[in-house]
Amino acid sequence: MCLGIAASARSQTPVQQRILANIPIKNHERAMTAAIVAALQNPVYPFGAVMTIARTGEIVATGVNASSVNPTFHGEIVCMNDYLKKFGNKNWKDLILYTTGESCPMCMSALTWAGIGGVVYGSSIRTISQSGIRQINISSRSVVEAADFSPPDLLGGVLEKECDALFMNRHRTEHQA
Secondary structure, X not given: OXXXXXXXXXXXXXXXXXXXXXXXXXXXXXXXXHHHHHHOOOOOOXXXXXXXXXXXXXXXXXXXXXXXXXXXXXXXXXXHHHHHHHHOOOOHHHEEEEEEEOOOHHHHHXXXXXXOXXXXXXXXXXXXXXXXXXXXXXXXXXXXXXXXXXXXXEEEOOOHHHHHHHHHOOOOOHXXX
């Protein structure tokens, strides 16, 4: 199931509103599969992310949760840093970030401030919370709607069952059980 979640129309140009809708679902699923593969590198916190060029689908950056190294190193932030190392701080509007889990407020804010064109996620914050991973219960949509400038387009629920399985079947350490 794929849930289209459009960001606030008041602050988006028509082109931004259509960036994700104009991409065939099979392309979204291909990129999400790559994010799932990245997530498998962290069996405790399976947040994987990839960044693609919107018009071609080429994967240009990857990331996996590394919060054991730095609490801000969520999959999306690691992916953004990978992109920055390779290409510098430019062309964000031409990119789409795919993530196995709905972005937390910190990550969604960073992506919004960067000006990324779109964000696609698999599992919702609610499902992630049900898996035992603590969450700040503010949706990506709420963050995007709070921006008074051109926020990214959002699409949720891509390969949702596969992403939900990552979180529900994750390895739990003793203090998480």
